[in-house]
Amino acid sequence: MTDAAATPAATAPAGKDILGHPRGLAYLVFAEAWERFSYYGMQALLVLYLTNYLLLPEHVGAVAGFGQFRAFLGSIYGALDTPVATAAAITGLYSAGVYFTPMIGGFIADRWLGRTMTVTIGALFMVAGHFLMAFDVAFIAAISCLFIGVGLFKGNIASQVGELYGPDDLRRSSAYQYFLLGVQIAVIVAPIVTGFLGEKIAWHYGFGAAGVGMAIALVVYLSGRKYLPPERLRGAAARATPQAKLTGRDWATMAVLVALLPVLAATAIGNQEIFNAYLLWGEKHYDLVFFGQQMPVSWLVSLDAIISTVTVGGALVFWTVWSKYAKEPDEIIKLAIGALIAACAPLILAAASANEAATGQKASLIWGLGFHIVNDIGFAMIFPVGLALFSRAAPRQVGGMFIGVYYLHLFICNLATGKIAGLVETMDGAAFWTMHAAIVAGGAVALLAFAFLFRKLLAPTAETLAESAAPAAAA
Incomplete structure (x- = not known):
């Protein structure tokens, strides 16, 4: 994952500004908001769904590969003797993984695929993962797809926000504020929608709503591709740049x-x-x-x-x-x-x-x-x-x-x-x-x-104070 504020100068693609910002920002903000809708909508249900439904004896036997998955969890957390302990372990591992895999996604984008392709592939994995959650048998495959998808998507779309602006463009900070505003709205709305559907109607309806949100995120992102920042140098060309x-x-x-x-x-x-x-x-x-x-x-x-x-x-x-x-x-x-x-x-x-x-x-x-x-x-x-x-x-x-x-x-x-x-x-x-x-x-x-x-070692200097800008967007 790369710090958007630290990227080289980028020339924003042509297009009429929206609220004083490059048109690409609107697409990135809405795509991220819908992706976060899907993520937080699913996360708000996960531990409840596992405890109250999937890990019950009449359902857990239908999950493909669950025995091996439980053994893997046990190697990390020790004995998991109850559905609550198992649900907590699965939720903890999933929540942990989504903060680790973006580093790998950023490396893949920087080294090989570029950000736009990496984000697109990540979104496709997440769409698949959310809809696979509708089937008990596919739970482990669903979680795996979401794991991979978040890693490819999360950090790279945040970096693209910064790459819409040149290094001296003061609009970058307010761009990240818009970006985070979209995230915050999604965090508020998603559990209300998926929680009502999942807890009051059926669990799979809640996960289905999260999947619809991710599909919308993908459509929004792809529809704005021509307004996204140009790809940075990668591979041999990037390694040739003196450091x-x-x-x-x-x-x-x-x-x-x-x-x-x-x-x-x-x-x-x-x-x-x-x-x-x-x-x-x-x-x-x-x-x-x-x-x-x-x-x-x-x-x-x-x-x-x-x-x-x-x-x-x-x-x-x-x-x-x-x-x-x-x-x-x-x-x-x-x-x-x-x-x-x-x-x-x-x-x-x-x-x-x-x-x-x-x-x-x-x-x-x-x-x-x-x-x-x-x-x-x-x-x-x-x-x-x-x-x-x-x-x-x-x-x-x-x-x-x-x-x-x-x-x-x-x-x-x-x-x-x-x-x-x-x-x-x-x-x-x-x-x-x-x-x-x-x-x-x-x-x-x-x-x-x-x-x-x-x-003394961590003390800010006049130079670094001016640079502690808005990479907070990766939240």
Whole structure:
């Protein structure tokens, strides 16, 4: 995966501008929004579908190759004795993989196929994967197609946004804001649509809706091909381009950034659990009756997306106002502050669990609202700030690669949640969520240690501050 902001100058294809931007941006924004609709629509259903349907004895026997797949999962997570543990492992592995495979997709595009061809092939794999989810027998083939498709699609379409602009074009930042706006809308809408269809009508209807969304993404992308940026040099021509050598300081900086990955993974554990154990816990312990109707538990994902949209904007406003009256802390201190806030969120769920145990009444969604607000305030100060740190601090020669490296902390985190989430049915709820709070708080303490030990090495300079631009689009 490459850093869109670090790509060479590109001349946008001819075409009338839309909202002051190259026409190709509109196609990329809408294609990404529909792809994210399909992804989050499917992810909101996955652990519930597995637990409540596919892994039940009357269905799991129909899944082709499931015995070998279970053995593979066991080699990663150990014994998986219950459907909940198996569902958590599958969801964790899938969620982890979609943050690892884009690095491979970016390499394939840079080296051989080019971005447009790679994105198109990835979209075709995802369309196939979503529609294969309609058949129990094809579950493993479906997950495999989605795995491959996301890897080919995700990072490359984000890079194409940056390649619509020259290196000095200030419109790039606002282009990524449009790009992320499309993603955010998709995250809000997708679980509402697929959750209603999947939980209220039939699981396969929900997955079918996700497949329709991916098919629309492919059509939109292909219809705008003539407005997409020209392909960069690749293969032998790219290797012939001279590159500046890395210095000793560069290597030290890269080592520190890599060492930060497991720490960042710890800070994200509560947030990433939202797609795994949190849905299973919420299904059993929340009072989901809303205006006399049972609310699909997958709608909690949409609630989180709505709140996170507000908190991300709120965090930007907060630090903007802060900077007028005092010096802003550097990125790693911001990360530690965000992690300390995020650590409080699982404690709200722990309190809800303790209250349920004491009263015998299911937890009100007010507890859930509190969890999402606190978690999203913390995560708004972690994810984009960490991305900015990696974008700024990584040496220019490997800047694009290190944007991909940054996403590996979510790969690590989701692998971990795949194991931890399986404990939700055996641990007391208060203990389960307190454990999550302790892990996140441990990450915050580790970040403070990194700030003390490596502040000079990671300190921003006037030059790098000007360059910590918008590669956040790969989110």
